[in-house]
């Protein structure tokens with residue numbers, strides 16, 4: 499049986515930690531659908547199309563990875579895509595409570611989809627999209643933490659005058 503997994507998130511932007519999870523997941527699942535949330539409550543910094551373009555370009559090397567977007571309940575999307583698993587990365591204990599709640603809520607809503615937690619390489623254990631954006635906003639160097647496509651876009655965006663970002 500072919501097993502499809504959905505790897506959902508805001509990916510604002512995708513980091514090397516996310517990519518590390520995808521790189522591990524491609525050996526476990528027949529297909530991974532990286533699914534970007536369209537209307538996140540947290541108002542993403544990058545518009546959906548830009549977030550998707552970065553993800554598309556960095557996962558192009560994986561033949562069994564697809565990039566898509568979704569809105570509404572994640573489990574409805576997973577069901578519609580025929581996915582049996584939701585992949586989530588766990589970096590540290592601080593991630594656990596939120597992830598635990600989401601996993602159990604998703605299981606209640608759709609018992610046929612199992613959440614699978616994966617740990618990124620320890621080099622990425624402190625890397626988050628939020629921290630990367632903050633460092634970039636304050637002029638710090640984020641190369642090596644995110645794919646070059648994302649680093650370039652962050653640099654360009656924060657170099658632009660505030661009203662035009």
Ligand code: PNS
Pocket residue numbers: 506507508509535570571572573599600601603604
């Ligand atoms: O990694 P992120 O950016 O925090 O991703 C959060 C995401 C997209 C996985 C989560 O917000 C989500 O699943 N949203 C879809 C709405 C939904 O299904 N909510 C109930 C989750 S229990």
